[in-house]
Amino acid sequence: MIARIWHGYTMDANAEAYASTLEAEILPGIMQVAGYRGSYLLRRRCGNEVEFVTVMLWDSLEALRCFAGDDYQQAIVPVERRKLLSHYDERSAHYEILMHPATGDVSSSA
Numbered sequence: 001m002i003a004r005i006w007h008g009y010t011m012d013a014n015a016e017a018y019a020s021t022l023e024a025e026i027l028p029g030i031m032q033v034a035g036y037r038g039s040y041l042l043r044r045r046c047g048n049e050v051e052f053v054t055v056m057l058w059d060s061l062e063a064l065r066c067f068a069g070d071d072y073q074q075a076i077v078p079v080e081r082r083k084l085l086s087h088y089d090e091r092s093a094h095y096e097i098l099m100h101p102a103t104g105d106v107s108s109s110a
Contacts, residue, residue: 008088035063
């Protein structure tokens, strides 16, 4: 399993709108993509901004490539959502999940 991690930052005035947009538009649509296993949307105050972290779980890099394309590390940030962000990661980071907290399962590659 693969975790795709990305950071975006908003000003206070845009934080609620940004979170609502992700919950209403992104998450329902992506749930239909083969190989997608769920997401975490994290939020915290970071100085004068609000930091959002998305952690998307995928069955494999191949499943992720089918969704994001060959340059799967490139962040996918639609223009309308960029208007709410003060800055964001241009590239997502990807990690192999070695242990799943809900079950304690350990990856066979660990």
